[in-house]
Amino acid sequence: MKITFAQGVAMALSEALASDPNVLMIGSGFMGLSPSARDLLNPVLRDYPERIFVTPISELGLAGAAIGAAACGQRPVVDLGTGSFILEAFAQVANEAANIHYMTGGQTSVPATFYSLAGIRGAGAAQHSGRMQAMLGQVPGLQVLAPGAADDAYGLLKWALLESQNPSVFLSHSLLFDETSEIVAGAAMLPVGKARIRREGTDLSIIASSIMVARALAAADTLEREHGVSAEVVDLRTIVPLDRETIVKSVAKTGRVVIADECPLSFGVAAEVAATLAERALSHLKAPVLRLAVPDVPIPYSPPLEAELIVTAEKIAAGALRVLGR
C-alpha cells in the first residue's frame, strides 16, 4: 500500500491511540496549516476525544505536564507546532525531560514525544523555519527522529508513542507531507537507530536526513542520467542515535561524500557526520568531505532571498560533481 508522509503521521497517531490507552495527544495541530492533511486527523479527533486535549498556548506548561505524566506511566505526545517553537518549550524538553532518567539514577523515565514541523517551508521567515536537530542533538538523553520518508515517519512516530522509554523529539516537515512510500501492513517495526541506504551506489555517498533525503535522491537521479555517476544515498532517519557505522561503511565503499543538511552549516548535523568520517574513515577518502548546508543566517521572508539559501537537488548534484573532480 502506498501512503503519503502525512498519512503516515496520521496512521501512527491513530494506531498508537487505538493500541495503548496510555497514549495521550496534547494539542491537535499536528498537520500544521495544510487543510488536506488536517482532514486526515479528523477520524482520530472523532474517535479519541477523551485522550486528545485542546490546549492554551503554553508550550512550557504543556511540555512539563507531558513529562510529569510520562514519568507516571502515560505516553503523551505534545504538538509543539512549527519547528522553531520547540524553543518555547526548551527549558522543559532539554533541562528536565532529557535529564530526569540520569539525574534519578535510573529511577524514572520519560517516554514523552515532542512533535514539531521542522524546516524551511516557504515564507516562514526567521521564526517559523527552525531546524533544531543539531541543537537538540547536543542534549544527551533526547532521541531526535528526523524521517525523510512516509514509511519511516509512520514507523518512527509509532515507535516513539508505543515503545520508546526515552523522551523523543519527532521532526516532521510540511514539505514532506506529500512524499509517498510503500508500506506493508503488519510489517515489523523498523530498527530504530539504523540509517537506511535509500539508493545503492559506488562513486560517492550522499548523506541526508528529513527533507534533504528527497533532494538527495533527485540529485542522484540527475547524476546517473546526465553524468553516469553512481551515487549512494544514506538516509540517517534518526539524528540521535546516529548510525555512524552505516555512514562509515558507505564512505569506505565510495571514497567520496557530500553531506546534505538543512541545519545552519556551523556546528550542524553535517558537521557531526564530517567529524565522524575524519575520525574513522580518513584513509578511505579520495577527496575532501563536502558539507552542503544552509548558510549561518536567519531565514529571510522574501522568496528569492529564501530560495538563495535552500540546499536544492541541483546544488547537491553540482556539489557531487565537484567532489568527483568534474
Next chain:
Amino acid sequence: MPQELSLEELCRLYEQMCLIRLFEGQVQRLASTGEVPGFPHLSTGQEAVAVGVCANLSDDDMIFSSHRAHGHVIAKGSDPYAVLAEILGRQDGLCQGRGGSMHLVDAAKGVLGATGVVAGNVSLAAGAAWAAQLRGEGRIAAVFSGDGATGAGVFHETLNLASLWRLPLLLVCENNGYAEFTSREEHSNVAKVSTFAAPYAIPSRTVDGNDLLVVHEAAREAIGRVRNQEGPWLLECMTFRMAGHYVGDAQRYRSKEEMEAMKEKDPIVRLGRHLAGRGVPAQKLDGLMAGAKGRMEAIAERARKAARPDPATVLDYVYSAKLAAEEN
C-alpha cells in the same frame, strides 16, 4: 471538622522537625569542611511546612520539590542516610550520586522530582497529577516552590492548565520572603502569592508557615478538597529562611533586626512551647531532640564513609532503553 492531633502524633512531628533541623546542620557542617560537592540550599526555619504538609499525604501521593528539597524529602519518608549520601555524591545516595542536593528523587516514596530550576517542577507536578486523574488512582501530587517561582512564566501557564483540567494538585508556596537574594518587595508588587490563584479560578489560603499546627490544619483541609476531585489548591505558607540562599551565603542583604526577629518565629521553638503548655515534660522534648541528634551524627559518619560511584559507570542512565544507548 478539624481533627485535633493527638499529643503523641504532635510529638512525632516535633521529632521529625528536629531531625530535619539537625540534618541541615550536618549538611552545613559537611559543606563548610568541603565534603559536599556543589552548593546545597538549606531549609532551616521552614521545617513546619514540609512536616505539616507531608503528614497529610499518603505514601502513594507524590511530591515535587525544588533546589531546597532536603526537608520535603525527609518529611515524605525517605531514608535520611540515603538523602545525605546523595548530597555527598555517594553511590548509596537516592540517585546513586547522579542528582545531588538539588535533584533528590525517591520514586518508591513518591518523591518524584526535585529540580534545580526555579518553577521547573510546577508543570511536572501538574503532569503527575494529570496521570493520577486519568488513571483514576485517587492519589494526588503536591509541589513545593518558593515565592521566587511566581516570576517564571511556567508557573502561570501551569496554574491555568491545572485549573482548566481540574487536576488533583496541591501547590504549596513556601513564601520565605526571598527569591534567592532578592526580597519579595524588590521583585514583585504582589505581596502574597495566593493573590495569583484567584485569576485562574484556583482557591487558595495564606497561613503562618512557621506554626506546625496551622500548617497541618490548612494542609489537611486543602488536601481533602484536592483528593475530593475539587481541582487544584494553592496553599501559601509564610515562612522564614533562617539560613542563606545557599551554604556560604553571607546574607549581607538582611538586617540584624530581621535576623533577631527570626529566632522568635522558629517553628521548632514554637511547637515546643505549645507542647509544654499542654503538659509534655521538658525532658521528653529534650529527649526527642537529643535522640534526633544522635541519629543524625551516626548517619553523617556512615554517609561520610560510603563509597563513591565508580567512574566507569558515568555513562549509565543516559537512556533507559538499551537501543538508544548503543552508540556505534
